[in-house]
Amino acid sequence: MKNRLKILRAERDWSQGDLAERLEVSRQSVNAIETGKYDPSLPLAFRIADLFGLPIEEIFLKD
Amino acid sequence: MTMNPAQRRYLGRMMVVSVTYVAAIFLAGSLLPKGSPATPLSVAIALLPGLAVFGFIWAIGRYFSELTDEYLRLLEIRKALVATALALGVASSWGILEIYTDVPRLPVFWVFPIWCLGLGVGAAVNKLTFGDGGCA
Numbered sequence: 155m156k157n158r159l160k161i162l163r164a165e166r167d168w169s170q171g172d173l174a175e176r177l178e179v180s181r182q183s184v185n186a187i188e189t190g191k192y193d194p195s196l197p198l199a200f201r202i203a204d205l206f207g208l209p210i211e212e213i214f215l216k217d
Numbered sequence: 218m219t220m221n222p223a224q225r226r227y228l229g230r231m232m233v234v235s236v237t238y239v240a241a242i243f244l245a246g247s248l249l250p251k252g253s254p255a256t257p258l259s260v261a262i263a264l265l266p267g268l269a270v271f272g273f274i275w276a277i278g279r280y281f282s283e284l285t286d287e288y289l290r291l292l293e294i295r296k297a298l299v300a301t302a303l304a305l306g307v308a309s310s311w312g313i314l315e316i317y318t319d320v321p322r323l324p325v326f327w328v329f330p331i332w333c334l335g336l337g338v339g340a341a342v343n344k345l346t347f348g349d350g351g352c353a
């Protein structure tokens with residue numbers, strides 16, 4: 155699944171580590187999600203959406 | 218890379234279980250000559266290292282359940298699946314070899330060490346497919 159995580163993170167000038175800390179996950183997780191190697195669970199996707207103040211479908215896009 | 222709390226607890230438990238395992242092996246080795254008759258006492262002493270092996274498996278299970286990071290948990294579970302596939306495959310294939318040929322017998326004691334080696338193979342598979350080996 156594609157996502158806009160990297161763009162949203164860059165807009166806020168956050169490193170992967172910053173985002174990982176805010177989401178309480180590892181930096182490896184953020185990197186895997188950003189690069190599309192791993193699709194997060196629905197609860198984590200909601201946490202990401204809440205953090206950016208956006209609906210899930212504006213962050214995660216259908217292939 | 219810093220360790221998360223689940224990793225720290227896992228390593229602590231593994232150290233305790235490892236010390237217990239080595240102590241149990243030395244105890245059984247010193248009290249029981251090889252090929253001792255199977256009496257209730259000798260069986261109980263010989264099973265002590267086996268209890269420590271259950272301790273290793275318990276520590277690994279606790280680690281999986283305490284790992285809150287879902288991606289890292291996925292990597293660890295994948296490692297365990299690869300290890301299980303390898304251990305079952307090697308043990309079964311060798312068993313078939315033992316039936317049809319005169320290859321030396323593989324003591325079943327080796328199944329768990331083979332599974333542990335399989336975790337390393339699983340980490341390599343993770344590295345190849347996800348670019349991340351895992352965390353333990």
